[in-house]
Amino acid sequence: MRLLHWVSESADERPDAVRINDQSVSWVELRRLATAVADDLRGLDRVAVEASTDLATVVGVVGALQAGTAVVPVPPDSGPMERDHILRDSSAEAVLVPAGSQRQGDYLGRPIVPVDLTQRSDSTLPEPDPTGTALILYTSGTTGAPKGVVLSRRAVAACLDGLAAAWGWTPDDLLVHGLPLFHVHGLVLGVLGPLRLGSRLHHVGRPTPERYARANGSLYFGVPTVWSRIAAAPDAARALRSARLLVSGSAALPATVCADLAALTGRRIVERYGMTETLITVSARADGPHRPGTVGLPLPGVRTRVVDERDAPLPADGDTMGELQVCGPTLFDGYLHRPEADAASHTSDGWFRTGDVATVGPDGWHRIVGRAATDLIKSGGYRIGAGEVEDALLTHPGVREAAVVGTPHPDLGQQVTAYVVSDGVPESELVDFVARQLSAHKRPRQVRLVDALPRNALGKVQKSRLAAD
Known part of the structure; x- marks a missing residue:
C-alpha cells in the first residue's frame, strides 16, 4: 500500500476533502497539486518545508513524499539561529515556500522551490521504497541544539495503521484539529493520517473553542491546553456531543479537565502516548474502557517494559515506577549525524530509552508519570x-x-x-x-x-x- 494511499488512489472530486483554514480541495485536486510539486523535486534527497498552517504546506509535504524526497519541516516562527541550524544540519537541498511569499527572504542564499497552487500535474510517479526516509523532525533542543529525528515511510505507515485499528478511524470520519504542522501530532497524525486512511480533514487554524464547536467533526485532536479552554467554554464543549471520538496527546491531560469534558460532551477523552522518536506507541481504544490518567495499551507490534536505573525489568503491578522503554515498527531510524546520541538512547539489547517514567498495570495499561529528569522526584x-x-x-x-x-x-x-x-x-x-x-x-x-x-x-x-x- 502506498504511504498516502487515499490521496494517491482516490477518484473523489468532492471539493471539501481537505480544508485548511478557508482553503478547500478535493482528493483529486490535492493529488494533482502535489504532483506538480513532485515534478519539481525529482532527484532531490531532502527538502525543507516552511510548515505554516496553510494549504501550501500540505501540498508541499505531499508533493515531496510523492517524489520520495524526505521532508524537513521548519517552524514558521523559528528565529534565524534555529532555522539556520535545521537547514544546515539536515543538508536540505532546497526550501519549499508558498509562491509569492514574503518569507522567501528568510532563506537567502538557499534554492527556493515555490509551491504554486495554480500549477497541476497528472504525472505518474512510482511509490518510493518504504524503508526510505519520510521525515526529519527536529526535537525541541532542551539539551543542546535540536537533533534531527529520522523517520521512515514504513514507521509512519505502521503508526497510522495502528491508530486506525485502535480508534476505528475510517473514511467516514471528519477529523478536526488546530495543531501546528511541524510536529508528530499535527503533521503525522493530523495530516498524513487522513491522507492515508481517507477521513476528511478540517484544520481550523487557531484552535479556539468556538472554531472546534463550529466544525461538526466526528474525530477531534487537541492538546491539554486546547481541551482546558474548551472545558471552560461550556457551550462550545456541548457542541462536541455529536463527535465520535475526542483524542488528547502531547502532554498529560489533567483529571479535572477530563471529568469536566465528560460531563459536558458525554465523551471520555482518549489519551495516547508517543514521542518524536517513537511516533505513537500506546493508546486507549475507541471501543474499550477509558481510564483517566492512563494512556492505554501498546499498538500492534509494539513492545514496552519498565526498568530501573540498571535496565532491570520492574514488576507490572500498576504501582512500581521506572523508565519506559519501547521497541517495535514505529521507531525512528536514528538521530541525524549523532551516532553517540543513538548509542546512548538504546540499550544493549535494542530497546529505546524514552526517558519517561511510567507504571504498567497487570492488565497492560500504562500510566505516564512524566520525564525522568523532571517528573520523578526522589525525596x-x-x-x-x-x-x-x-x-x-x-x-x-x-x-x-x-x-x-x-x-x-x-x-x-x-x-x-x-x-x-x-x-x-x-x-x-x-x-x-x-x-x-x-x-x-x-x-x-x-x-x-x-x-x-x-x-x-x-x-x-x-x-x-x-x-x-
Missing part, C-alpha cells in the same frame, strides 16, 4: 510522581494551573516544589490541601505563585525552565 527515600501532585493541586477550586518539579534540598536530596497559577490562594493552604489528598511526604515543601507557566508551541509546560529558576 527522602521516596519516589514521587510530579503528575500526581499536580492533579491534587488542580482539584482545588482556586488553582488554574500547576506544575511540580524536584528542587535541591540539603537533607531530602530533592523537595517537592510547586509552581501555581491561582486566584490568590495562600501557599500554606495549598500545602495543607495536598497533604489531605495524598500521603504527607508528597505535599509540596514550597509553593511558588506565578502569573503563568512557560509552555512550548504544543502547550507543554517547560519544566526545565522552572527547575532552572
Whole structure:
C-alpha cells in the first residue's frame, strides 16, 4: 500500500476533502497539486518545508513524499539561529515556500522551490521504497541544539495503521484539529493520517473553542491546553456531543479537565502516548474502557517494559515506577549525524530509552508519570510522581494551573516544589490541601505563585525552565 494511499488512489472530486483554514480541495485536486510539486523535486534527497498552517504546506509535504524526497519541516516562527541550524544540519537541498511569499527572504542564499497552487500535474510517479526516509523532525533542543529525528515511510505507515485499528478511524470520519504542522501530532497524525486512511480533514487554524464547536467533526485532536479552554467554554464543549471520538496527546491531560469534558460532551477523552522518536506507541481504544490518567495499551507490534536505573525489568503491578522503554515498527531510524546520541538512547539489547517514567498495570495499561529528569522526584527515600501532585493541586477550586518539579534540598536530596497559577490562594493552604489528598511526604515543601507557566508551541509546560529558576 502506498504511504498516502487515499490521496494517491482516490477518484473523489468532492471539493471539501481537505480544508485548511478557508482553503478547500478535493482528493483529486490535492493529488494533482502535489504532483506538480513532485515534478519539481525529482532527484532531490531532502527538502525543507516552511510548515505554516496553510494549504501550501500540505501540498508541499505531499508533493515531496510523492517524489520520495524526505521532508524537513521548519517552524514558521523559528528565529534565524534555529532555522539556520535545521537547514544546515539536515543538508536540505532546497526550501519549499508558498509562491509569492514574503518569507522567501528568510532563506537567502538557499534554492527556493515555490509551491504554486495554480500549477497541476497528472504525472505518474512510482511509490518510493518504504524503508526510505519520510521525515526529519527536529526535537525541541532542551539539551543542546535540536537533533534531527529520522523517520521512515514504513514507521509512519505502521503508526497510522495502528491508530486506525485502535480508534476505528475510517473514511467516514471528519477529523478536526488546530495543531501546528511541524510536529508528530499535527503533521503525522493530523495530516498524513487522513491522507492515508481517507477521513476528511478540517484544520481550523487557531484552535479556539468556538472554531472546534463550529466544525461538526466526528474525530477531534487537541492538546491539554486546547481541551482546558474548551472545558471552560461550556457551550462550545456541548457542541462536541455529536463527535465520535475526542483524542488528547502531547502532554498529560489533567483529571479535572477530563471529568469536566465528560460531563459536558458525554465523551471520555482518549489519551495516547508517543514521542518524536517513537511516533505513537500506546493508546486507549475507541471501543474499550477509558481510564483517566492512563494512556492505554501498546499498538500492534509494539513492545514496552519498565526498568530501573540498571535496565532491570520492574514488576507490572500498576504501582512500581521506572523508565519506559519501547521497541517495535514505529521507531525512528536514528538521530541525524549523532551516532553517540543513538548509542546512548538504546540499550544493549535494542530497546529505546524514552526517558519517561511510567507504571504498567497487570492488565497492560500504562500510566505516564512524566520525564525522568523532571517528573520523578526522589525525596527522602521516596519516589514521587510530579503528575500526581499536580492533579491534587488542580482539584482545588482556586488553582488554574500547576506544575511540580524536584528542587535541591540539603537533607531530602530533592523537595517537592510547586509552581501555581491561582486566584490568590495562600501557599500554606495549598500545602495543607495536598497533604489531605495524598500521603504527607508528597505535599509540596514550597509553593511558588506565578502569573503563568512557560509552555512550548504544543502547550507543554517547560519544566526545565522552572527547575532552572
